[in-house]
Amino acid sequence: MPKASSAAAAPALQLDEVRRLFSGSCGRVTALAGVTLGFGSGTFTAVVGPAGSGKSTLLRCAAGTDRPDSGRVALDGIALADRSEQELTLLRRGRIGLLTDAGRAQHGLTAYQNVALARRVAGYGADPQRVEAVLRRLGLHEVRHRRTSELPDGQRHSVSVAQVLAGRPATILADEPTGSLDAPSAHRTLALLRGYVHAARRTVVLATHDPVAASYADRVVFLRHGAVEGEMHRPTAAAIAERLTACS
Structure with a gap:
């Protein structure tokens, strides 16, 4: 490995x-x-x-x-x-x-909106391609337009991971x-x-x-x-x- x-x-x-x-x-x-x-x-x-x-x-x-x-x-x-x-x-x-x-995902937002918001808070533009790329790498691309509250616990947590990575700390x-x-x-x-x-x-x-x-x-x-x-x-x-x- x-x-x-x-x-x-x-x-x-x-x-x-x-x-x-x-x-x-x-x-x-x-x-x-x-x-x-x-x-x-x-x-x-x-x-x-x-x-x-x-x-x-x-x-x-x-x-x-x-x-x-x-x-x-x-x-x-x-x-x-x-x-x-x-x-x-x-x-x-x-x-x-x-x-x-x-x-830390906000349940009222979609997976895509959560990640885009994290980029804006971190001072980056909500670049659609970058947001899509992070979601795809975490297996969230197919559910990106679903509200986080509608996702299973595992996918909901993956949205939080995507938020952190999108902020590029x-x-x-x-x-x-x-x-x-x-x-x-x-x-x-x-x-x-x-x-x-x-x-x-x-x-x-x-x-x-x-x-x-x-x-x-x-x-x-x-x-x-x-x-x-x-x-x-x-x-x-x-x-x-x-x-x-x-x-x-």
């Missing part, structure tokens, strides 16, 4: 000693325990761990939608802690694509993006993310507990109890599963 390029590059996204604590019924809970990670341009990294390991918190801090209690997060060298909420919103609009299992942060997809749709989504990294020199960070999904990445970082517990490069799904079992 061909992989995306992992050539050395200056980090597009950098986390230094990031800590995040939450208050729980049993006191303070550590979600991130001083995580330091860098993600270069043209790299596809999977952050893997069981539920509660801190994967989603890491992505939220990386996107600036959650602020760490200490440490530094920088996007293209810009420290997020120095920015207001309005500045962070503008920064995310052009540079970060957020992809979750819940999706420099960095995609994907939180369990294939959780509700069948195997063919999941493969198509992950292959597109990998191709996006390779063709456009973009950065993808995928948070997942699924060894098969993680095997599409060039680099797999293992997270447990909010701390990094090692990494693997170009691993198989079996090797990832074995490592997860050993760490559980």
Whole structure:
């Protein structure tokens, strides 16, 4: 299986000693325990761990939608802690694509309208050919003029994937993006993310507990109890599963 390029590059996204604590019924809970990670341009990294390991918190801090209690997060060298909420919103609009299992498609719009709108919000014209191309690559061309609310869950989620890709962000942060997809749709989504990294020199960070999904990445970082517990490069799904079992 061909992989995306992992050539050395200056980090597009950098986390230094990031800590995040939450208050729980049993006191303070550590979600991130001083995580330091860098993600270069043209790299596809999977952050893997069981539920509660801190994967989603890491992505939220990386996107600036959650602020760490200490440490530094920088996007293209810009420290997020120095920015207001309005500045962070503008920064995310052009540079970060957020992809979750819940999706973000507007149900009152057609698949085509959702993707065209995402391009306009990102500052690109709603180029019909580009919109059609993204929909076709995700197997949505035949349903492009149907409202998203009329589509099955898998196709509805694929519309959200198409929206993110159409916006051409420099960095995609994907939180369990294939959780509700069948195997063919999941493969198509992950292959597109990998191709996006390779063709456009973009950065993808995928948070997942699924060894098969993680095997599409060039680099797999293992997270447990909010701390990094090692990494693997170009691993198989079996090797990832074995490592997860050993760490559980």
